[in-house]
Amino acid sequence: MVSIGAGVYVCPDIDNFELNGFIPDIWVNSTESLDKTMKFxxxxxLEEFKK
Structure with a gap:
């Protein structure tokens, strides 16, 4: 699978990816998403992800 948006991601193991996605799913209130992401x-x- 290849996903293109702001970047390119090639999933090495595409078995049932559409059914599973990335596990675990993390649910966050939308008003807190930026703050929670920065804390994560x-x-x-993971400083390389701060841009």
Whole structure:
């Protein structure tokens, strides 16, 4: 599978991807999504995703 938007992602294992997506799903209130995303990036030290 190839997904194109702001970037390109090639899924190496496409078995049932449409049914499963990325696991686990993370549900966040839309008004808190930016704050929660930034906290997630900080917690897991994913600085390369801060742009």
């Amino acid at each position: 990036i900080d917690y897991y030290n």
